[in-house]
Amino acid sequence: MADDAKSPLDRPGQVPEVAVSRLPQYVRALSQLLADRVEVVNSQQLGEMLQITSPQIRKDLSYFGRFGKQGRGYSVRHLLVELQGILGLDHGWNVAVVGVGRRGRAILSYPWFTPAGFRLVAAFDGDPETVGQQVGELTVRPIEELDWAVRELQVRIAIVAVPSNQTQQVIDRLVGCGVRALLNYAPVMPLVRKGVRVQNIDPVLALQSMTCYLASEGLGPD
Amino acid sequence: MADDAKSPLDRPGQVPEVAVSRLPQYVRALSQLLADRVEVVNSQQLGEMLQITSPQIRKDLSYFGRFGKQGRGYSVRHLLVELQGILGLDHGWNVAVVGVGRRGRAILSYPWFTPAGFRLVAAFDGDPETVGQQVGELTVRPIEELDWAVRELQVRIAIVAVPSNQTQQVIDRLVGCGVRALLNYAPVMPLVRKGVRVQNIDPVLALQSMTCYLASEGLGPD
């Protein structure tokens, strides 16, 4: 909100989305290097870990600043901290889960989110049977509380795991309460207004696009 | 393998990967239209369902043939059948699941795969506790049987849901047995030789790339 636009993300139009989408991969690789007590890494090595070319990595990083030292490479710790800052992973985002069926339950039970910079703070379900159950660290709340609680907890990120036919409506409601980033597990492509981001997790689609190549190579099972 | 290259996918170099990756979405939308008794659809309408521009759709389809009628649009049933054929979804691919932890269990229990053109035919796990259990329609086999069974069943597609540190090794083994398409659920980027396809399902990465935009818009939770 400051007037003097210094951060490269105050001008996000300049940064290609693909570059942003690769940043979390860099963070992950750097975390691993840090855990392995590696102190310095160059773009070549980082590229090998992730199967990305080294100029690609240097170019991606250059959109956000100058983090390396010529002739030497990047300080693992320093680059990691910088990228986490750029991605906002140091914020501890509050995340809500909507839909506590099988999928939602799995998400709530796994402990991956906290280390990744997220905090699961609320779970909602429409089924009275499910409401009140303890799943992972949370007690499932009735869907009626959604608007109130999402605003109260300043939730900006939601994971939606409700049936396809309810997805659009649930997402509209969440967006109305201030949610700006959504992970959707239903096999539909929800429509959201500009400024709101949706990522669809759709393993079947991923699988189906690969069969195309198998089919063309005569690898059919018959 | 035929000498007379008629099918557009005998020359897959010409077809952009992005176009192929959109085909399953068209299949899904067309299936829905068919279920809704819609007989004809045009590129505009299809585009609205999927948030893809109409010229994009026409271009994608044009890589594979001429399926529409000018002035009228596409026959839902005909286009659906054609695209299913191109993607090889009419084959009934045999699919193996490796790793029957939480994630693998969820995959085996859900019934989405068969309608999508896949048949889960084997499940493997290294843990003697898990081996022999009935999960969904299948009995979990010991990992030792993997090579034999994958060859025997002519499995070309595998879903890998093993811990990160075992993923590369399991995938190498599967590829050695003839698997050519893999869905990987571990947060690592496995390396495979040319001609083998991997799709990584990585919700945390998807989530982390969205926070970048939230952070830059001053929507932090503090």
Next chain:
DNA sequence: TAGATTGTTAATCGATTAACAATC
């Protein structure tokens, strides 16, 4: 025939790669 929509060609746009000067 008139109207509509496809299929395709050409123009634009954006992302990747190559190459190298800057510099640690």
Next chain:
DNA sequence: TAGATTGTTAATCGATTAACAATC
């Protein structure tokens, strides 16, 4: 200083969009 690797500019590549002729 010599060697190495970054950061950046320019060239290439590929994908999307615009526009329209073909044709149902």
